[in-house]
Amino acid sequence: MDQHRVAAHPYQEMASEIARQIDGGDLSPGTRLPSVRALAKQHEVSAMTAQKALNQLAQDGYAEAVSGLGYFAQEPPAKEEARTDPSTAAINRQLAELQDTVSELRARVEALEDRS
Numbered sequence: 001m002d003q004h005r006v007a008a009h010p011y012q013e014m015a016s017e018i019a020r021q022i023d024g025g026d027l028s029p030g031t032r033l034p035s036v037r038a039l040a041k042q043h044e045v046s047a048m049t050a051q052k053a054l055n056q057l058a059q060d061g062y063a064e065a066v067s068g069l070g071y072f073a074q075e076p077p078a079k080e081e082a083r084t085d086p087s088t089a090a091i092n093r094q095l096a097e098l099q100d101t102v103s104e105l106r107a108r109v110e111a112l113e114d115r116s
Contacts, residue, residue: 009093009097010045012056012093014043018063019057022063023076028073029073029075030072031072032069033057033070033073037050039053057071061074061076062076
């Protein structure tokens with residue numbers, strides 16, 4: 001096992017799994033992806049985690065969100081983009097997750113300070 005591998009969050013693992021299916025042709029462009037509820041049940045995670053996975057796929061260019069209809073597979077990103085070192089991509093996703101967490105915590109602290 002690679003000691004330098006960065007552990008991924010469950011939503012990142014879900015997004016990577018779906019991205020591999022799209023890259024491999026198992027999910028063709030235009031195919032509707034499972035709903036948040038179906039993904040959460042299938043992977044035994046919260047709906048929030050499943051939603052984050054779908055958001056990550058959209059952000060990475062693997063899916064398109066269609067309001068009221070769900071998420072649909074898109075043509076995989078260009079090969080040049082796919083050449084990014086996987087560990088770098090994982091680190092970038094974790095940094096984004098940390099930034100989100102810090103922002104959320106900052107908002108909570110501000111709300112608590114406002115109560116005082």
